[in-house]
Amino acid sequence: MFGTLVKKRDFYAGGLMTLLGAAVTLDSTTYTLGTLTHMGPGMFPLMLGITLTIVGMLILGAAITTPLSDDEGILPEKPEWFAWGCILAGPIAFIILGEFFGLVLATFACVFIPAFGDRTATLKGSAILAAGVTFFGVLLFSYVLKIPFPLFQLGH
Amino acid sequence: MFSTALTDLWYGFGVALEPHNVMWCFIGVFVGNMVGVLPGMGPLATISILLPLTFGIKPVGAILMLAGVFYGSQYGGAICSILLNLPCHPPHAVTCLDGFPLTKRGRGGAALGICVISSFVGASWGITEMIFLAPILVEVALKFGPAEICSLMLLGLLAGSTLARGSPLKGVAMTVCGLLIGIVGSDIETGTPRFTFGIPNLFDGVEIVALALGLFGIAEFMKSVNQLSEVDTKYTNVKFSDLRPTREEFRRAVPAMFRGTIIGSLCALIPGTGPTIASFISYATEKKISKTPEKFGTGMIEGVACPEASTHSSVQGDFIPTMSLGIPGDAVMALILGALMIQGIVPGPQLISEHPDIFWGLIASFWVGNIILVVLNVPMIGLWVKLLTIPYKYLYPSAMFFVAIGVYSTNNDMFEVGEVVLIGLFGYVLLLLDFHPAPILLGFVLGPRFEENFRRAMLISRGDIFVFVKHPISAVFIGLCVLLIVMQIYVRLRSPKSLPTEMALPGDHHRKVSEAAE
Numbered sequence: 001m002f003g004t005l006v007k008k009r010d011f012y013a014g015g016l017m018t019l020l021g022a023a024v025t026l027d028s029t030t031y032t033l034g035t036l037t038h039m040g041p042g043m044f045p046l047m048l049g050i051t052l053t054i055v056g057m058l059i060l061g062a063a064i065t066t067p068l069s070d071d072e073g074i075l076p077e078k079p080e081w082f083a084w085g086c087i088l089a090g091p092i093a094f095i096i097l098g099e100f101f102g103l104v105l106a107t108f109a110c111v112f113i114p115a116f117g118d119r120t121a122t123l124k125g126s127a128i129l130a131a132g133v134t135f136f137g138v139l140l141f142s143y144v145l146k147i148p149f150p151l152f153q154l155g156h
Numbered sequence: 157m158f159s160t161a162l163t164d165l166w167y168g169f170g171v172a173l174e175p176h177n178v179m180w181c182f183i184g185v186f187v188g189n190m191v192g193v194l195p196g197m198g199p200l201a202t203i204s205i206l207l208p209l210t211f212g213i214k215p216v217g218a219i220l221m222l223a224g225v226f227y228g229s230q231y232g233g234a235i236c237s238i239l240l241n242l243p244c245h246p247p248h249a250v251t252c253l254d255g256f257p258l259t260k261r262g263r264g265g266a267a268l269g270i271c272v273i274s275s276f277v278g279a280s281w282g283i284t285e286m287i288f289l290a291p292i293l294v295e296v297a298l299k300f301g302p303a304e305i306c307s308l309m310l311l312g313l314l315a316g317s318t319l320a321r322g323s324p325l326k327g328v329a330m331t332v333c334g335l336l337i338g339i340v341g342s343d344i345e346t347g348t349p350r351f352t353f354g355i356p357n358l359f360d361g362v363e364i365v366a367l368a369l370g371l372f373g374i375a376e377f378m379k380s381v382n383q384l385s386e387v388d389t390k391y392t393n394v395k396f397s398d399l400r401p402t403r404e405e406f407r408r409a410v411p412a413m414f415r416g417t418i419i420g421s422l423c424a425l426i427p428g429t430g431p432t433i434a435s436f437i438s439y440a441t442e443k444k445i446s447k448t449p450e451k452f453g454t455g456m457i458e459g460v461a462c463p464e465a466s467t468h469s470s471v472q473g474d475f476i477p478t479m480s481l482g483i484p485g486d487a488v489m490a491l492i493l494g495a496l497m498i499q500g501i502v503p504g505p506q507l508i509s510e511h512p513d514i515f516w517g518l519i520a521s522f523w524v525g526n527i528i529l530v531v532l533n534v535p536m537i538g539l540w541v542k543l544l545t546i547p548y549k550y551l552y553p554s555a556m557f558f559v560a561i562g563v564y565s566t567n568n569d570m571f572e573v574g575e576v577v578l579i580g581l582f583g584y585v586l587l588l589l590d591f592h593p594a595p596i597l598l599g600f601v602l603g604p605r606f607e608e609n610f611r612r613a614m615l616i617s618r619g620d621i622f623v624f625v626k627h628p629i630s631a632v633f634i635g636l637c638v639l640l641i642v643m644q645i646y647v648r649l650r651s652p653k654s655l656p657t658e659m660a661l662p663g664d665h666h667r668k669v670s671e672a673a674e
Binding site for chain 2: 052057083099112129
């Protein structure tokens with residue numbers, strides 16, 4: 001039975017919630033619990049933690065009782081690891097380039113890198129898109145909304 | 157009562173018709189209509205992107221604009237559904253069923269025309285409902301003590317998480333997660349930092365903009381990248397003159413329109429049943445009472461008019477509990493409440509008396525906005541149709557920039573950008589595990605107030621946990637909560653299979669592509 005269980009998506013969904021709930025429950029006991037009349041900072045999180053653990057176990061329970069369906073893969077049929085990486089790398093590049101080189105380069109990278117996630121993306125197309133967004137973005141955020149972010153800089 | 161409502165409404169028009177407010181309203185509905193048309197962008201992502209831009213403007217303008225995005229996107233979404241058979245926005249999924257066959261027969265223009273009329277009728281009714289119902293609700297709600305507020309919030313959270321799409325249990329899990337994320341930061345009474353992992357940036361709590369953009373921006377982009385196929389624009393050549401329905405079509409659509417309106421407004425009163433459910437119920441009803449139910453799905457104009465009217469009536473009605481009680485019915489409303497809170501306005505029953513400009517201005521702006529939308533949609537239909545062809549591969553990278561700069565501008569700090577990446581990753585994992593992250597936002601927004609009122613209720617009752625069933629009004633809410641849970645269990649035990657298929661129909665990108673391919 002355990003063999004089919006580990007194939008089910010809800011096994012992981014329920015498991016994740018149970019673990020999360022248990023972690024919260026344990027952590028909330030490190031804060032002052034207080035009494036019901038004078039609730040301390042730990043009481044409400046403790047209640048939520050217990051609720052989440054129970055709900056997580058119910059999801060697990062439901063996973064055990066339902067038959068295995070043919071659509072149980074957690075990852076989509078064609079995992080887009082590269083595209084996902086590109087999307088997440090965009091804002092990370094924004095942080096690094098923004099800290100050290102200013103808004104213009106950060107914006108360019110933040111559009112350019114995610115654009116490569118698309119299978120049909122070309123170097124030129126992405127560069128034009130990134131340049132366009134940079135131009136209008138800088139215009140809007142730096143000149144209209146006046147966000148304090150240097151356009152160009154070197155070092156922090 | 158009637159005359160006070162009219163006076164207040166008159167005052168509201170005064171606010172809404174101030175030139176800068178008309179401008180914000182226009183920008184809101186325009187952007188909303190645009191993203192409604194664009195496949196792959198939803199109102200949630202758009203409102204989260206625009207949210208940081210509203211920090212600098214006055215609360216009234218900010219709310220008018222963000223609300224405009226929401227109902228504007230409903231107009232645009234219908235275009236996408238009828239002409240492309242793409243249910244980009246869940247409430248319009250059923251409109252595809254009869255809208256697209258009409259398009260294939262060359263009556264797509266008429267379907268769009270009927271759609272605009274039904275939308276306007278539905279919205280007008282929803283707004284009227286709000287004008288008269290909200291003040292009554294407020295009068296009742298002002299008498300509520302902490303125990304009543306607490307039970308009401310519990311009911312709202314429970315309804316929001318179990319009646320929405322997907323498994324009710326998973327919805328509850330998401331709501332609890334949202335409540336937990338809302339706890340992050342300093343405790344309101346003692347100042348103890350909770351779940352901050354020792355990071356000083358988290359002492360103020362998680363930024364709502366980062367949460368919304370992570371869950372509805374980054375996570376959605378990760379889900380949709382390389383999944384949306386090229387749109388088929390074979391049928392999208394619709395001009396202004398095509399919009400006019402024939403006499404016969406109009407005659408059949410009118411009664412359906414009114415039935416849809418009523419169903420939508422009833423759905424709006426139940427928290428958690430937003431426009432999506434309203435449109436499904438109204439389509440089913442229309443099919444049931446029709447003399448020719450077998451013809452539905454082949455291009456019946458009633459099948460377009462009814463769900464569209466109910467969607468719009470429920471969209472406007474959704475604002476009732478949000479603005480009068482401070483309890484949002486879904487994630488969009490939670491975001492709008494979040495925007496109010498960022499502006500320093502405490503949501504709740506006192507909002508109408510303390511900030512009448514916001515409340516009545518918003519209502520009046522609904523009329524203004526809906527009229528703008530009709531004007532935008534009828535003569536400019538050609539422009540919207542052209543927008544349908546913008547490929548997703550240009551959309552999401554541009555949106556990524558707005559995500560990054562948007563969260564940065566909340567505190568002018570790079571920490572939030574890191575936060576949004578982590579939340580986005582977490583959100584995508586949740587999506588992969590079949591969780592719908594929308595209730596997270598609901599829990600997040602209500603969480604702090606829920607805890608505060610819970611503590612207060614406990615303090616007043618000297619730690620008596622049964623206070624919630626001892627107060628009659630509170631007991632009614634708790635009773636409704638129990639009823640809701642029992643109903644869910646009953647439905648599950650009776651037919652474990654039918655529920656997921658019914659509920660999970662719209663909104664899934666993978667499914668959308670396969671449907672579009674047919």
